[in-house]
Amino acid sequence: MRIIGGKYKGRIITPISGLKIRPTTDFARESLFNILVNRVDLESVSMLDLFSGTGAIGFEFSSRGAEVVHMIEKERKHITGIRQNIQKLGITNVKPVHIDVKAFLKICKFKYDIVYADPPYDLDWLKDIPDLVIGSGIMKADGFLILEHPRSFSFKDHKYFFEHRNYGSVNFSFFSSSVLPE
Numbered sequence: 001m002r003i004i005g006g007k008y009k010g011r012i013i014t015p016i017s018g019l020k021i022r023p024t025t026d027f028a029r030e031s032l033f034n035i036l037v038n039r040v041d042l043e044s045v046s047m048l049d050l051f052s053g054t055g056a057i058g059f060e061f062s063s064r065g066a067e068v069v070h071m072i073e074k075e076r077k078h079i080t081g082i083r084q085n086i087q088k089l090g091i092t093n094v095k096p097v098h099i100d101v102k103a104f105l106k107i108c109k110f111k112y113d114i115v116y117a118d119p120p121y122d123l124d125w126l127k128d129i130p131d132l133v134i135g136s137g138i139m140k141a142d143g144f145l146i147l148e149h150p151r152s153f154s155f156k157d158h159k160y161f162f163e164h165r166n167y168g169s170v171n172f173s174f175f176s177s178s179v180l181p182e
Helices: 028-036 056-063 077-091 101-107 126-136
Strands: 045-049 068-073 094-096 113-119 140-147 161-167 170-175
Touching: 028 056, 028 161, 028 170, 045 056, 045 170, 056 068, 056 077, 056 094, 068 077, 077 101, 101 126, 113 126, 126 140, 126 170
Parallel strands: 045 068, 045 113, 068 094, 113 140
Antiparallel strands: 140 170, 161 170
């Protein structure tokens, strides 16, 4: 797995062996960042990566100059891998946090411009993530949530939904509680 843009472009992210994860494909990550660079100044954002897994999305934000990147992951092996990659790449603006996402959302006081969530596709409360994130108050007034999810989920009727993008088996739904991004 490689970083596709920014300061660390082309650098390899090495996951710990034996992880049972589904990393976001390079194609889907590149497509997502093509959307984001036209909407926000990535060099000034604070970003939260929920269900970080390998950390690929957070590392991509870091590479593109995000001021703050917090990675939330409950699996110890994943956090170990993220920390190893932070050290290997020499990244200074990423903070991994070993905690369950629901627990983190209850205690977090920081406000983020962008919240990205890539939960396990079989997570029994996946459909609740938009309400949990927005209800937690962790997003800035003009912030938004990007939720990666399987094709079998549709959030088009959710009151905070504003956009859906599909890249093969990867689906991104966007949510905001404020004025919708253009």
